Amino acid sequence: MKLRHLVPFGILESQKPKHFRSMLNAAWANRDSLGYGWRILKHGVCDGCSLGPYGLKDNVMNGIHLCMTRLNLLRLNTMGPFDPDRLPDVEGLRQMTNEELHALGRIPAPLRLRRGESRFRRIDWNEAFTTIGSTIKKLRSDGKSDRIGMYVTSRGLTNETYYLARKLSSLIGTNNIDLCARLCHAASVDGLKDTLGVGAPTCSLSDLIGSDLVVIFGSNLANNQPVTMKYLHYAKKRGTKVLVINPYREPGLERYWVPSVPSSALFGTKIMDDFFQVSIGGDIAFMNGVLKALVQTSGVDEKFISRATSGFDELKAHVNALSWAMLEENSGLQRVDMERFARIYSRARSAVFVYSMGLTQHRFGVDNVKSIVNLALARGMLGKEKCGILPIRGHSGVQGGGECGIDPGKLPGNVPLTPESAAYFEREWGEPVAQSKGLRIGQMLEAAFEGKISMLYNVGGNLFETMPDPDYMREAMQRVPFRVHQDIVLNRSTVLEGDDVLLLPAQTRYEQKGGGTSTNTERRIRFTPEIPGHPVGEARSEWEILSAVGRQIFPNAGGPFSFSDAQVVRDEMGRVMPMYNGIQNLQKEGDQLQWGGKTLFAGGTFSKMPNGRARFSAISPPKLEIPEGCVYVTTRRGKQFNSMTYGSNDPLTNRKRTDIFVSGHDADRLGLQEGEKIRLRSDVGQMDGTCRIAPIPPRNVQVHWPEGNVLIARRYDPVSFEPDYNAVARIEKIL
Numbered sequence: 235m236k237l238r239h240l241v242p243f244g245i246l247e248s249q250k251p252k253h254f255r256s257m258l259n260a261a262w263a264n265r266d267s268l269g270y271g272w273r274i275l276k277h278g279v280c281d282g283c284s285l286g287p288y289g290l291k292d293n294v295m296n297g298i299h300l301c302m303t304r305l306n307l308l309r310l311n312t313m314g315p316f317d318p319d320r321l322p323d324v325e326g327l328r329q330m331t332n333e334e335l336h337a338l339g340r341i342p343a344p345l346r347l348r349r350g351e352s353r354f355r356r357i358d359w360n361e362a363f364t365t366i367g368s369t370i371k372k373l374r375s376d377g378k379s380d381r382i383g384m385y386v387t388s389r390g391l392t393n394e395t396y397y398l399a400r401k402l403s404s405l406i407g408t409n410n411i412d413l414c415a416r417l418c419h420a421a422s423v424d425g426l427k428d429t430l431g432v433g434a435p436t437c438s439l440s441d442l443i444g445s446d447l448v449v450i451f452g453s454n455l456a457n458n459q460p461v462t463m464k465y466l467h468y469a470k471k472r473g474t475k476v477l478v479i480n481p482y483r484e485p486g487l488e489r490y491w492v493p494s495v496p497s498s499a500l501f502g503t504k505i506m507d508d509f510f511q512v513s514i515g516g517d518i519a520f521m522n523g524v525l526k527a528l529v530q531t532s533g534v535d536e537k538f539i540s541r542a543t544s545g546f547d548e549l550k551a552h553v554n555a556l557s558w559a560m561l562e563e564n565s566g567l568q569r570v571d572m573e574r575f576a577r578i579y580s581r582a583r584s585a586v587f588v589y590s591m592g593l594t595q596h597r598f599g600v601d602n603v604k605s606i607v608n609l610a611l612a613r614g615m616l617g618k619e620k621c622g623i624l625p626i627r628g629h630s631g632v633q634g635g636g637e638c639g640i641d642p643g644k645l646p647g648n649v650p651l652t653p654e655s656a657a658y659f660e661r662e663w664g665e666p667v668a669q670s671k672g673l674r675i676g677q678m679l680e681a682a683f684e685g686k687i688s689m690l691y692n693v694g695g696n697l698f699e700t701m702p703d704p705d706y707m708r709e710a711m712q713r714v715p716f717r718v719h720q721d722i723v724l725n726r727s728t729v730l731e732g733d734d735v736l737l738l739p740a741q742t743r744y745e746q747k748g749g750g751t752s753t754n755t756e757r758r759i760r761f762t763p764e765i766p767g768h769p770v771g772e773a774r775s776e777w778e779i780l781s782a783v784g785r786q787i788f789p790n791a792g793g794p795f796s797f798s799d800a801q802v803v804r805d806e807m808g809r810v811m812p813m814y815n816g817i818q819n820l821q822k823e824g825d826q827l828q829w830g831g832k833t834l835f836a837g838g839t840f841s842k843m844p845n846g847r848a849r850f851s852a853i854s855p856p857k858l859e860i861p862e863g864c865v866y867v868t869t870r871r872g873k874q875f876n877s878m879t880y881g882s883n884d885p886l887t888n889r890k891r892t893d894i895f896v897s898g899h900d901a902d903r904l905g906l907q908e909g910e911k912i913r914l915r916s917d918v919g920q921m922d923g924t925c926r927i928a929p930i931p932p933r934n935v936q937v938h939w940p941e942g943n944v945l946i947a948r949r950y951d952p953v954s955f956e957p958d959y960n961a962v963a964r965i966e967k968i969l
Contacts, residue, residue, distance in 0.1 A: 250485070250502070251460075251885045253302065253493040260305035267312035270768050274311055277823055278744045279752050279762035280304050281311070281390040282875065283459045284627030285439065286754030288824060293758065294440045294465055298494045301460040306880050310390075310722060311742045315342030315771040323352045327729040332699065332877060335724040341739040342771030349733045359772065359782075362736055367786025369689055369716050370406050374787075379407030380670060383678040383687050386640050387414045387694030388629035389876065390722075390743045392750030393759070393817070394803040395776040396631070396638035398795075399693055400646055402784050405665045405794060409651065409672025410687075413640035414876075415632045416675050417700060420954035421594040422625040423636060425603025429849045430616070431842025433648070434633070436834040437586060437622025438756045443469045445620040447578070447585040450478045451517060451606065452592015456486025457871055457886055459626055463490040467503045477578065479510045479520065480592060481566075481868070482895065482936060483929045486886040510575060513566030513931045514868045514960060517593055519855035520565040521605040523572030524579065526553040528612055533580030538614030542838035545850035549608060552852035564855040566931045579613060584620035590628070595869070597856075597958040599951045604851040611848055617835035627755040628876065634753030637813065642672025647811035662810045663794045674955040676701070676948065683710035691718045693776065694740075696877045698727040702946035702957050703918050720779055725877075739773040746775040748800035751820055758828040761820035777803060860933055860962055865900060867914060869939035869946070869959045877940050884938075891938045894923040896965070899932035901925065904965055911968040916961045919944035922968060935963070 264271040279288045282303040286292070292299045316339035321327070324347060327335065344362040345354040373381055384403050386396065403411040415423070423433035430436065442448055442465045455462040466476060467490070478487050488506050492498035512520050528534050529550050539546045558569045565572070579585065587610055593602040606623060615621040627633055639646040645667075649655045656667040673681060679701065681687050690711070701707045711717065712731045719728040720738040728737055743750055744765040753759045774782075777800060784795030797803050801821065808818035816827045840848045860866050872884035872891055882890050889895070894912060906912060910925045914935065921937060921944050930936060937945070945961040 250491055251302065253491065256302050257305060260302075260308060263309050264312045267768070270765070271308050271312045273765050273767070274308065274744050275300065275304070277763060278765055279630070279760045281630045281743055282307050283461070284629055284633060284755035285459055285461045286630055286752060286758065286760060287461065288760050288762070288826070292461070294443065295468060299461055299464070300494070303460060303875055307875060310336065311744055312768065313339050315340045318342065318345060318354060318356045321354060324354065324729060325352070327724065332696070332725055333879060335726065335729070336878070338724060340722055340770045340773065341724065341737055342773070343739055344772070345737040347732070347735045349731065354737065362738060363782055363786055365736065366718060366783050370787055373688055374407055378688065379668065380410065381686060381688040382406065382408045382691070383410040383673065383682070383689070384408070384691045385412055385675055385678070385693070385695050385697060386635060388632035388635050389694060391631045391635070391694065391776060392743050392746060392752055392762070393631070393634040393638055393807065394750050394800050395693065395780065396635045396640050397646055397803065397807050398777050398780040398784070400639035401663065401794065402780050404645065404659065404667045405663060405784070406787055407668045409642045409668050409670060410678055411640060411642060411672060412675040412678065413632065413635045414629065414695060415636055416955065417957060418591050418628055419594055419625055419632070420956040421599030421603050421951055424954040425600045425607065426623070429604055429607040429851060430835065431840050432830070432834055434757055434830070434834070435622070435624045435755055436616055437624055438828070438832045439465060441586050441620045441622055442466065443474070444472050445469065445474055445584045445586045446582040448474055448476045449585060449587045450476065450480075450487065451587065451589035452480060453588060453590035453626055454484045454486060454871065455588070455626065456484065456490050457873070457884070458590070458628060462626070463505070464492045464495065466505050467492050467495055467498050470503060470505065475507045475578065476505050477508050477510065477575065478506050479512055479517065481512060481514050481930050481934050482870070483509055483511065484886070508574075508578065510567060510571055511931060514866050514934050515596060515856060515858050516565040516567070517602055518598065518605050518853055519561045520567055520572060521609055522553050522556055522853070522855060523558070523561040523565060523567075523569065524576045525549070525608060525612060526556060526561070527573045527576035528580060529553060531576065531580065533576055534612045535614035538838060539611070542840065542847060543611050543850055544845065544847040545852070549850040549852045561855070564857070579609075582613070584618070585610070585613065585615045586620065586622055586624055587615070588624045588626055590626045594956060595959040597949055597951050599956050600953040601853045601856070605853055607848070608850055611850060614838070616848070617833060617838045619833065622833065624755070630754070631752045633755055633757065634751070634759070637753060638811070642674055646807070647813050659810065665788065665794055676950055676955060676957060679707055679710040680948070682714050685713060687714050689716045689718070690714045691720070692727070693720045696725040696727045698730060699877045699940045699943065702943055702959065703948050704943050705919065706948065720776065722773070738779055739771060740776045740779060741770070741773045745770070745773070746800065747778070750800055751804065751817055756828065757830055758826055759814065759817055759820065761822060761825040763823045775800070864962050864964050865933050865935045867916070867935045867937060867942065867945055867961045867963045869942045870936045872938050889926055890924070891941055892923040893926045894921070895928035895930055895936035896925055897930045897932050897934060898927050900965070901927050906965070906967070913966040913968050914945055914963040915966060916945040916947070916963040918947045921945055935965070
């Protein structure tokens with residue numbers, strides 16, 4: 235142990251979170267609503283990352299569960315409304331950053347901006363609903379429902395909102411509806427579904443503690459899901475080994491200070507036992523090398539493979555035919571590294587594979603996920619305790635969003651859209667259900683750019699900043715004749731130019747009348763109660779707004795949107811969505827259920843797959859063509875929650891959001907100096923920043939997201955249509 239680690243609270247550490255200082259800052263930011271903020275923390279289901287503690291508790295361990303992600307988001311729930319009459323003109327708003335727009339306050343009432351007007355003007359709800367309703371009815375009567383698009387985010391939304399958004403799109407005649415998960419874990423859904431039969435995490439968060447091995451691919455849990463670091467602290471106490479596969483050696487995964495554990499808060503917890511530094515995009519080659527080593531040393535579970543899987547003989551022949559030289563070149567690692575990983579893995583009786591966007595946000599993201607499945611199946615690490623595949627979601631509600639059908643090819647209950655499923659929901663809902671093929675969000679925005687989208691309804695989200703090639707996306711959104719933004723605060727997408735833009739003021743999940751439900755990353759559906767005492771202008775519950783829009787189209791009493799309260803919505807969800815049966819019984823704080831149980835595929839039975847067998851996949855490593863003199867750039871996360879950033883500096887790396895992470899090899903090759911101003915130039919844009927020499931492989935560069943999106947072309951995984959957030963670029967000195 236280094237001597238500085240023995241200094242209490244890591245005072246001598248330059249790369250660590252300043253938890254207690256940040257807690258004081260959060261208290262100060264919420265000083266005008268401390269009582270209400272405390273009630274949210276004590277009684278509400280977290281609206282931060284996907285772990286979803288309820289109050290200050292969770293289902294993994296005893297003790298307090300509170301992280302800075304949740305505290306940083308708290309102000310969005312406690313702030314008051316802005317005064318529309320004192321709002322800057324729209325040109326002034328467009329010059330603001332996201333942080334500045336959020337700080338203005340909550341949206342207090344419906345607002346409208348037409349092309350040529352200089353300011354948003356306040357309107358009443360009747361005008362808002364009439365405008366939306368008349369637009370939809372006109373497009374339907376003209377046979378142009380396919381010119382309507384919907385996009386739904388996940389920060390703070392409830393399952394009730396997701397369900398009604400999907401019902402609305404289906405009944406107004408469009409399957410152009412998509413979820414923010416398209417940008418992060420669409421590859422997981424498709425990759426897991428195709429190989430295991432279920433596109434969801436296979437185990438529970440509690441399986442991390444007590445497993446022999448936790449393997450982390452392409453994820454920085456310390457920054458994005460900090461509560462997991464407490465789980466890993468206790469896992470280490472139980473003897474768990476933690477292996478990390480990543481292009482950058484994240485300091486937070488080496489040692490972390492858990493503030494609610496005295497020993498860890500004082501001296502930190504050593505997390506990582508071994509590190510495998512792959513090149514960006516080299517994971518498939520690395521995993522194929524591990525499989526090759528396992529096959530050659532008889533390190534696979536022959537009994538499990540024979541009993542529960544298909545396709546292993548093809549995979550075995552495939553990896554045996556791959557040369558070690560090619561695997562080394564493509565992975566960035568040596569044969570001995572892959573053999574070392576295989577040796578550690580072959581000795582483990584249990585293992586949990588954790589991964590995130592470092593694997594999914596590639597044009598071969600689905601293949602990355604299938605390669606994870608190959609590793610798990612090869613040793614029989616599915617369907618039993620302390621084993622499984624755990625794609626860590628980034629948002630509190632995103633798991634439920636997909637399961638409630640926010641996808642152009644699905645209906646509520648994660649049901650594929652087919653004539654049979656459409657007929658089922660038509661019987662349940664009493665109206666025809668759209669069956670024509672829908673567009674994913676990238677396709678929707680490209681259609682918008684071409685003038686083929688007439689209306690875009692956004693339930694939250696900030697597409698302008700989160701999609702690749704933001705200049706293109708700005709223009710695409712501005713070409714939509716009618717945009718609706720249903721949100722709690724302004725962001726840079728809501729203030730973009732348009733022919734007609736409506737802002738609808740939404741309530742937070744804690745203000746939602748009758749409470750609501752949220753599904754976390756381990757498939758656990760929790761009830762989050764209404765927390766009264768914080769009315770914000772004319773804001774309404776998200777589900778109520780969607781229901782009111784539906785009544786504009788189907789006004790008859792007893793129609794498909796005649797919901798009196800959230801409980802009636804849950805009653806319908808439980809009836810028409812078999813996987814969510816029981817949601818109707820979640821009615822008070824603490825109520826919860828976990829669909830599928832603690833462990834999917836118990837006993838190695840894959841009932842959703844043909845012949846009940848999981849499927850191996852023979853996957854060739856992608857060949858990344860990096861022209862001479864160029865580097866391969868990927869995006870990373872800092873002190874942020876999705877596109878919401880908190881300050882300019884990431885305490886875990888002690889780097890600013892404008893810093894550009896360059897390898898020492900490339901710095902020497904190009905004559906770059908630490909702290910020098912440099913420029914990255916790709917085919918679609920350029921980014922200026924400061925050179926920071928970092929422990930990453932040669933010809934690899936990292937930049938923060940979403941700032942680095944200016945470099946990213948519109949390129950997608952062909953199966954999941956998840957964007958590839960990587961780019962080939964040149965490094966230039968700024969003279």
